[in-house]
Amino acid sequence: MSYNYSEITSYLLDWYDLNARILPWRDNPKPYYVWISEIMLQQTRVEAVKPYFDRFITNLPDIKALAMAEEDKLLKLWEGLGYYNRVRNLQTAAITIMNEYDGVLPPSYNELLKLKGIGPYTAGAIASIAYQIPVPAIDGNVYRVTKRIAGSFDDITKASVQKELEKDLLVIIPKDRPGDFNQALMELGATICIPNGKPLCEKCPVMHLCRGFRNGTMCSIPIKPEKKKRKLEDRTILVIEYQDKIAIRRRENKGLLAGLWELPSVDGKLNIIEGEEYSSKYIGNIKSLESLGEEKHIFSHIEWRMVGYRIRLNKIMEDNNLIWVTREEIEEKYTLPSAFEAYIKKI
Structure with a gap:
């Protein structure tokens, strides 16, 4: 279902300016900090990540330290976050950065994608937040927010639907504030347009533009196939x-x-x-x-x-x-x- 998202930008950014949570990687959006936080935030809530992030960067303050860390120390710093391949991939990527990029996370979406453990979402987050490159960062929060706004019952696991949303957001992402725009969408999904339970529509800055709210279908969106039984x-x-x-x-x-x-x-x-x-x-x-x-x-x-x-x-x-x-x-x-x-x- 097509939808013109152009009207949501200013409302989202104004809301974000007043309501953005204070987070250590936002206060100091170094590329390294953004990268580490985004990997930690996969499968893990923001509040749970904060102490792990602080401990990690205290012990491994930069890419060189991460690349040189002993495995047992690396795993111990990650203990409790689970999905240990994520931290192993972080180190593999850090070694590549040291060897091929002079120890600097590349300021390029396409170059970021070449690094181990960095997919389209993480590359978009780093590129837009740390380097102000106008590319989308589409995670589960963004799918939920945008599809509810559009009143769309498209299956978000389909590649064609994902590509269409990426194309739509590329058109409207503000070139002067791409990182804030991406974070505003994520923040809205995490705090207002929540995944479990009834969304807090009365607090939403784009409620008046939301087809899902207008049609009363917001709790039925987004659409994705049922997970396989464990x-x-x-x-x-x-x-x-x-x-x-x-x-x-x-x-x-x-x-x-x-x-x-x-x-x-x-x-x-x-x-x-x-x-x-x-x-x-x-x-x-x-x-x-x-x-x-x-x-x-x-x-x-x-x-x-x-x-x-x-x-x-x-x-x-x-x-x-x-x-x-x-x-x-x-x-x-x-x-x-x-x-x-x-x-x-x-x-």
């Missing part, structure tokens, strides 16, 4: 203790949670008798075994349904895949994904 996986988590040490191991460098540290685990959910039998056969020297209860963890496409056991040993295991660490070392040095958090708390 795959369910049963796991048994083993908290293996010897005196004040806990056994952890590194996962394979492929698949889910690739290369991260974990508590040892077994496919399937073992009951306590099966847990005792497994422990006697594969661990040995057991002093005691107790149930730590059931937990679950939801990834984007997989849900783990877990049962945990604490296994105390009379003698330390000899297993080249395990290392023995204290709880303090887990908190300060080793990165364990949040999937194990419920059981780590019970250590």
Whole structure:
């Protein structure tokens, strides 16, 4: 459905000038800060990102520091944000920037797209916010806002619909304030034209231009196919203790949670008798075994349904895949994904 968005620009910018949230990467929109914040904000709320952003740039204040960071330090700084490939891609891109762009994020939308982990949205955000290049930055907030304004029931997952919106926004994006315009659309989607629950239409600066509001269809827009059901996986988590040490191991460098540290685990959910039998056969020297209860963890496409056991040993295991660490070392040095958090708390 076609819609002339040209009228929304001035209303959006006026509203943004008065209502923009104060955020550390907005106060100082260095290209590096914009880049790091945009990657962190993928799949994560703004308020949750703030402390991670501050900690990250304090420890890795520039592209050179990011490129040279040791992996364990890098992952520890990212711990809690999830999707660890994002921070690995950040470092890969930082190394490329050091080698090919003299340590400077390229001030070009097309050059930004060549960097690992940077897609059209992130390239548009960096280009427009940090370098004032008039290109759109279209994320979920922008799709929702623009399609509600247009009263459009087009499927936003279709490439043709995405290209049409990009073309429409290119026409109206103000050349003197492209970053503010993109952020205004995002801000409106995050705070007023919200995804879950009824949008706060009475506070919207473009309510009078919104077909969705006029037609009462705003809660039905945007249109996208239903997500596939998550795959369910049963796991048994083993908290293996010897005196004040806990056994952890590194996962394979492929698949889910690739290369991260974990508590040892077994496919399937073992009951306590099966847990005792497994422990006697594969661990040995057991002093005691107790149930730590059931937990679950939801990834984007997989849900783990877990049962945990604490296994105390009379003698330390000899297993080249395990290392023995204290709880303090887990908190300060080793990165364990949040999937194990419920059981780590019970250590």
